[in-house]
Amino acid sequence: MIPRTRLVIAVVLIAAILIVAGLAFIWFSLTRPGAPPGPNPAVTLSPVQTGLNWPVALAFASDGRVFYAEKNTGAIRIIENGALLPTPFFTLPNTSGPIASERGLLGLALDPGFPASPWVYAYQTYNDAANASTYNRIVRVRASGDTGISFSVILRMPNLSSATNHNGGVIAFSPDGKLWAVVGENADPNLSQDHMSLLGKVLRMNSDGSAAAGNPFYGSLSWENRVYTYGHRNMFGLAWHPVTGRAYVTENGPNCNDEVNLLTAGSNYGWGPSETCASPPLPPLNTNRDGPSPVLPIRYWGIPTIAPTNAAFYTGSLLPQSRNDLILGAYNDNRLRDLQLTTDGTGVVSETVLLTAPAAILDVEMGRDGFLWLTTPTTIYRLVAAATTTSVGAVFTIAGLSGIAIPSGETADARQASSAPVASYSPVPSRKP
Numbered sequence: 001m002i003p004r005t006r007l008v009i010a011v012v013l014i015a016a017i018l019i020v021a022g023l024a025f026i027w028f029s030l031t032r033p034g035a036p037p038g039p040n041p042a043v044t045l046s047p048v049q050t051g052l053n054w055p056v057a058l059a060f061a062s063d064g065r066v067f068y069a070e071k072n073t074g075a076i077r078i079i080e081n082g083a084l085l086p087t088p089f090f091t092l093p094n095t096s097g098p099i100a101s102e103r104g105l106l107g108l109a110l111d112p113g114f115p116a117s118p119w120v121y122a123y124q125t126y127n128d129a130a131n132a133s134t135y136n137r138i139v140r141v142r143a144s145g146d147t148g149i150s151f152s153v154i155l156r157m158p159n160l161s162s163a164t165n166h167n168g169g170v171i172a173f174s175p176d177g178k179l180w181a182v183v184g185e186n187a188d189p190n191l192s193q194d195h196m197s198l199l200g201k202v203l204r205m206n207s208d209g210s211a212a213a214g215n216p217f218y219g220s221l222s223w224e225n226r227v228y229t230y231g232h233r234n235m236f237g238l239a240w241h242p243v244t245g246r247a248y249v250t251e252n253g254p255n256c257n258d259e260v261n262l263l264t265a266g267s268n269y270g271w272g273p274s275e276t277c278a279s280p281p282l283p284p285l286n287t288n289r290d291g292p293s294p295v296l297p298i299r300y301w302g303i304p305t306i307a308p309t310n311a312a313f314y315t316g317s318l319l320p321q322s323r324n325d326l327i328l329g330a331y332n333d334n335r336l337r338d339l340q341l342t343t344d345g346t347g348v349v350s351e352t353v354l355l356t357a358p359a360a361i362l363d364v365e366m367g368r369d370g371f372l373w374l375t376t377p378t379t380i381y382r383l384v385a386a387a388t389t390t391s392v393g394a395v396f397t398i399a400g401l402s403g404i405a406i407p408s409g410e411t412a413d414a415r416q417a418s419s420a421p422v423a424s425y426s427p428v429p430s431r432k433p
Contacts, residue, residue: 037320043354044386047379049084054099055375057108057170057310060368061115065146068380069122071104072097076122078146079380089120090141090148096127096134098164102184102234103134106169111207112177118143119207123169123181125160133159136167138181138209154209155181155226157198163187166234170310175245178212179205180228182235182249185271192231192271193291195223200271202235202249202263204228216266231269231291232261236331237311237364242324244345250308250328251297253277257287258305259297260326260339262346270294277303299339299348307331310363314338316370318385319354327354329361329374336361336374336383354383 049055054071061067066079067089074095075088097104107123114120120141127134138155141148160167166184174180185191185200192200195217203226204212210226217223237250247263256277261269272290279286284300301308311328319338326339338352359376367373372383 037323040319040321042386042388043319043383045355045357045374045381046384047381048082048373049079049380050378052378052380054104054362054377055380056104056106056362058363058365058373058375058380059108059110059120060365061110062368063115064368066367067108067110067120068375069105069108071106072099074105074124076105076108076120076141076148080146085146089143089146090151092122092124092139092151094127094129096125101164102167103164106167107171107181109171109173109179112173115143120148121171121179123171125167135159136169136183138171155205157183160186161188168235170236170238172238174204174247175240177207179207179209180238180247181205182232182238184234185232189233189271189273189275189290192233195227195230198224198226200230200232201227202229202232202247228265229263229267229269231271231294233271236309237328239311239313239326241345242313242315246345248311248326250311252307253287253300253305256303256305257284258301258308259284260299260308260311260328260348261295261297264295267295268292270296298346299351304332306333306335309361310365312364312366312372314372315366316372318371318383327364327372329357329364331360331362334358334360336364357381
């Protein structure tokens with residue numbers, strides 16, 4: 001065997017030993033007791049289903065099925081074993097949801113005991129043609145296998161004006177099993193401060209739509225008893241911290257001051273007829289100054305706005321640095337943002353842009369598979385580790401961790417995401433209505 005061939009074999013063997021040793025070191029570093037979390041890998045979006053019609057809300061069943069709501073058609077559909085079932089689970093009649101408006105089938109939730117408790121909940125803008133009115137309502141559909149067999153209305157909201165925006169629509173069950181709904185003010189700031197109106201509020205209910213005991217105004221004759229918080233404009237996100245159990249909402253401002261709000265029972269979040277994007281007062285007080293003792297957001301985006309959509313607390317293993325962070329989507333700039341909160345959850349430490357989606361982000365949810373899911377107007381995605389590429393060296397990926405064997409001493413950035421201080425802003429396209 002010629003000396004050059006022996007040298008090549010020796011180099012290959014040494015490289016292989018170094019790669020194995022490096023993998024072993026990474027595994028030991030990340031799994032040994034008391035080890036700090038490793039870096040987040042670069043991430044990308046992996047399509048689950050494409051060519052869809054505005055999948056605005058996702059819901060995950062314990063048996064692995066994924067339910068989603070089509071905003072404009074009123075259809076609730078199922079993905080099972082990776083395949084979209086050809087027949088919708090159920091289509092709610094008379095859904096008022098043209099693409100250019102914020103009306104439609106807007107929210108979806110499964111009973112906490114589903115499928116043993118066979119209820120699927122939906123928030124729908126209903127066109128009541130017989131009575132020449134349109135209003136939002138929450139309905140409960142009875143499931144039998146992959147089919148909805150009947151439904152009932154558990155909450156009818158007030159008639160809507162000609163304004164087709166500010167409907168809210170996200171519904172979800174809280175850790176204590178109560179049904180929550182975020183409701184917009186139908187483009188009338190006065191309703192946010194109206195104690196007897198459901199509009200411009202966060203609602204907390206029993207699963208039959210009745211007011212939940214323990215609500216801050218429960219039993220009051222001067223308050224709508226379902227109200228948990230008030231003084232809201234229009235919300236598209238709702239999530240509970242996995243450690244503290246406290247609720248957070250994302251809220252769209254006018255042409256300024258999009259927000260993340262930490263909810264406290266009975267509190268006023270300040271939206272009302274005095275709102276303005278002008279100063280004084282300085283933001284965010286200029287859009288949060290109506291009613292008693294307004295609570296200010298823990299994070300806001302001034303000008304330009306981002307139109308935050310739904311949000312979820314990250315509890316997966318792919319992003320160890322983001323554990324228990326609030327991950328939210330945006331309609332205006334398509335960005336998926338990671339907000340690291342303070343230990344007590346009352347403030348924001350940092351904001352990181354994980355990636356920019358191909359289109360506006362509608363929903364963000366933690367799946368039962370441990371992955372973060374999100375939707376755009378045509379596609380449902382999962383957030384996965386990206387393949388790491390470099391001009392030299394060998395690429396390896398293991399257990400969601402990416403690494404590179406680089407004999408020349410070069411290094412690769414594992415996070416691949418841009419971080420920004422919480423006061424920074426970035427240009428965005430035109431805003432959601």
